[in-house]
Amino acid sequence: MLYYLFEYLDRLDFPGAGMFQFVMFRSAMAALFSLLIGIFAGKKIICGLQRRQIGETIRNLDLEGQYSKRGTPTMGGIIVIVSILVSTLLFGKLENIYIILMLVSTVWLGTLGFADDYIKVFRKDKGGVKGKFKIVAQVGLGLIVGLTIYFSSEIVVRENTEVRVNNVIEEVTYHHEDVKSTNTTIPFVKNNNFDYRKIVGWMGDAADTAVWIVFILVVIFIVTAVSNGANLTDGLDGLTSGSSAIIGVALGILAYVSGRVDYASYLNIMYIPGGDELMVFASSFVGACVGFLWYNAYPAQVFMGDTGSLTMGGIIGVFAVLIHKELLLPVLCGVFFVEALSVIAQVAYFKFTKKKYGKGKRIFKMTPLHHHYQKPGDGSIDALIRKPLVPLTEPKIVSRFWLVGMILAVLALATLKMR
Numbered sequence: 001m002l003y004y005l006f007e008y009l010d011r012l013d014f015p016g017a018g019m020f021q022f023v024m025f026r027s028a029m030a031a032l033f034s035l036l037i038g039i040f041a042g043k044k045i046i047c048g049l050q051r052r053q054i055g056e057t058i059r060n061l062d063l064e065g066q067y068s069k070r071g072t073p074t075m076g077g078i079i080v081i082v083s084i085l086v087s088t089l090l091f092g093k094l095e096n097i098y099i100i101l102m103l104v105s106t107v108w109l110g111t112l113g114f115a116d117d118y119i120k121v122f123r124k125d126k127g128g129v130k131g132k133f134k135i136v137a138q139v140g141l142g143l144i145v146g147l148t149i150y151f152s153s154e155i156v157v158r159e160n161t162e163v164r165v166n167n168v169i170e171e172v173t174y175h176h177e178d179v180k181s182t183n184t185t186i187p188f189v190k191n192n193n194f195d196y197r198k199i200v201g202w203m204g205d206a207a208d209t210a211v212w213i214v215f216i217l218v219v220i221f222i223v224t225a226v227s228n229g230a231n232l233t234d235g236l237d238g239l240t241s242g243s244s245a246i247i248g249v250a251l252g253i254l255a256y257v258s259g260r261v262d263y264a265s266y267l268n269i270m271y272i273p274g275g276d277e278l279m280v281f282a283s284s285f286v287g288a289c290v291g292f293l294w295y296n297a298y299p300a301q302v303f304m305g306d307t308g309s310l311t312m313g314g315i316i317g318v319f320a321v322l323i324h325k326e327l328l329l330p331v332l333c334g335v336f337f338v339e340a341l342s343v344i345a346q347v348a349y350f351k352f353t354k355k356k357y358g359k360g361k362r363i364f365k366m367t368p369l370h371h372h373y374q375k376p377g378d379g380s381i382d383a384l385i386r387k388p389l390v391p392l393t394e395p396k397i398v399s400r401f402w403l404v405g406m407i408l409a410v411l412a413l414a415t416l417k418m419r
Contacts, residue, residue, distance in 0.1 A: 007020065023259075030088065033284075034086075034283070037086055042076075074304075076295070084106055085103065093280075096274055103281075108144075112137045112310055113309070117306050120306075145219055156181070157179065158174040158179070160268055181324075186327045187327065187418070225317070229336035229339060232343055234304060239398045240312060244285075246402065246405045251325075254325050254328075254413070257269070258272045259275035272324065275323055278322065285315060335404060342363075346367040365386065
């Protein structure tokens, strides 16, 4: 909203109003405002949650310090959502299709997470929203995003073409026309563009339609997987919010370089007209995560609940799809990926061994993976992986996961030149 106000003031030659034309300036302001909203409004929201006795119900997982968290307010994801929405509405270009999709995604998943927490807290149903309804909602968002990318004339790219001399890239050029594309960036390969059309190329004339079906299915899978991955990671104070902030910084950088033809040319990636505006949203997201971390860091004064974790994961998934970097997510979101994979592997191995030997066995002492490090490896738990033998403290586990997340974020950015 402020963008349009200052755009009008700039036409009147109001001193300094032209600063709002620069994405970097508005991104910096969005991050600052989002952080401040999270800190100051967060305190009032936490007090409101406490007055309504919206406390977390703690399951008996036999973890150190577990019961000291009983009664800590949950549904703190409201802080993140409010911070993102207010800051983006203030500093973003609201007619930009990418911003519109990110706002819709935030509200959509925020509503889903809120409904899940509401059922758990007020109706005392630990299951929350039924799993099938949760999946339907996530699939629905994936469909909205995928179909909008397909139908919207504003979501286009200019594909990069290499000019080589003696097998050395001398120049990167772009097509003169904006086109709809199912190309995406793939890491660690020489030609880092991957077209989903290669999957259905054998279908001949039908490939033009089939490739978009495949693309939309990929979008649905990514939104669902990353959203649930973030949800599984939310188990230790500050783990999901801190990890999401790190990922948000990397995504903001990727959005900015993809939306600037000069940087995109240097990195030899697709140019996405208007994509740099997503940096404003990414900055709001990072500021919101850090603002929430002000209260969520150990010992947490508030938990985000599904209101926050489902929203954060979904935002990351949709954002990556919009900038055609979704295949970087296994690296960039490595913490979420491994957390989810640990649960899948644990359940699959337990079922397999129970069927084969009559008794289920475990790979990890406990899943999701962060809980594995909280358990002793003295043999009291029969697991294939027992190390560390001595449980780690919660702050140390979170700090190490953050460090791993930072390394993965740098690696994901480096893949743009590592090919």
